[in-house]
Amino acid sequence: MKRLLAALLLTCASVGASAEPAAPRAIWTWEEDSYAMLEQPAAASRAIDFLKSKSIDTVFLYADAFGGRNLIKEQPQLYRRLVRRLHASGMKAYALLGSGYLHTERYVLPKHRAEALAMLQRVLDYNKAAAPEERFDGINVDIEPHILAEWSTRKIALLREFVELSDALMAAKRASGQSLPMGPAIPFWLDGLNVEYKGVTKPVSQHVQDLYDYVALMDYRDRALGGDGIVSHAMDELTYADKAGKQVLIGVETLPNAIKKVSFEHLREADMERELGITAKTVGGMKPFGGFVIHHYGQYRKWLGLD
Structure with missing residues (x-):
């Protein structure tokens, strides 16, 4: 089904796609960069100017602990200031939850469920106390069970626990009475793994799309077309989202990777813009397509030779 739909859509794609931005764009902004933007107005100004350009x-703005501090809890005024600035600049701010520093991949395990819920609750509490112009517009959850050491031996069990965690997080958001959209970062290959949840067996990606408001698909490839391209890998999620009334953001990578096709790092900016343009022309007519998300702010600048 994926390849058939991709083949049909490819007839609409133009290989000579324009390099102009063709769809909405978001960016993951991790611990160090987010804390710098929060604490240093000059760093925030530099980031805003760059992102607008x-x-x-x-902006998926990290909103949890880092370096022994938790600014959203201890100094929420810093988030209020930065979110106000982002909004005044015409940007949205999503709270980014998940951290290599905190090893939040463990949060899929039932014994760490309370930590995951507390992480989310801090953002919900922040939003409840903030003025409208200071509130997050959404939440992105980046918790990746495939990073765990036991992944090779407990893959299906961990994925089921990931779905259970997703259900619990969305229940907590609903209980807060807040309507801000929340979704996870998920790898494109989850559509090839089935799990049983609440008596229904189907791809993990579909369970996740049923639960969340949107997904940010880590669709890490360096070309748009072909059987191993961005479009093909996103097609199952886009097609299912169309039925479920959900949204899909397509994520791309700029970090170096030993497997070259995973990232645009070995290519030029013009190459990435060309491939994103082709992708947008190919799937842009699909209602669920919500644009692109780039990984990540600090590396993106470095790749472009700015740092």
């Missing part, structure tokens, strides 16, 4: 309209 790249037509990025949504």
Whole structure:
């Protein structure tokens, strides 16, 4: 089904796609960069100017502990200031939850469920106390069970626990009475793994899309077309989202990777813009397509030779 739909859509794609930004864009902004933007107004100004120049309209801003501090809990005024600035610049701000520093991949395990819920609750509490112009517009959850050491021996069990965690997080958001959209970062290959949840067996990606408001698909490839391209790998999620009334953001990578096809790092900015343009022309007519998300702010600048 994926390849058939991709083949049909490819007939609409133009290999000579324009390099102009063709769809909304977001960017993951991790611990160090986010804390710098929060604590240093000059760093925030530099980031805002850069992001505007790249037509990025949504910042996934890290909103948890780092370096022994938790600014959203201890100094929420810093988030209020930065979110106000982002909004004044025409950008949205999503709270980014998940951290290599905190090893949040463990949060899929039932014994760490309370930590995951507390992580989310801090953002919900922040939003409840903030003025409208200071509130997050959404939440992105980046918890990746495949990083765990036991992944090779407990894959299906861990994925089921990931779905259970997703259900619990969305229940907590609903209980808060807040309507801000929440979704996870998920790898494109989850559509090839089935798990049983609440008596229904189907791809993990579909369980996740049923639960969340959107997904940010880690669709890490360096070309748009072909059987191993961005479009093909996103097609199952886009097709299912169309039925479920959900949204899909397509994520791309700029970090170095030993497997070259995973990232645009070995290519030029013009190459990435060409491939994103082709992708947008190919799937842009699909209602669930919500644009792109780039990984990640600090590396994106470095790749472009700015740092």
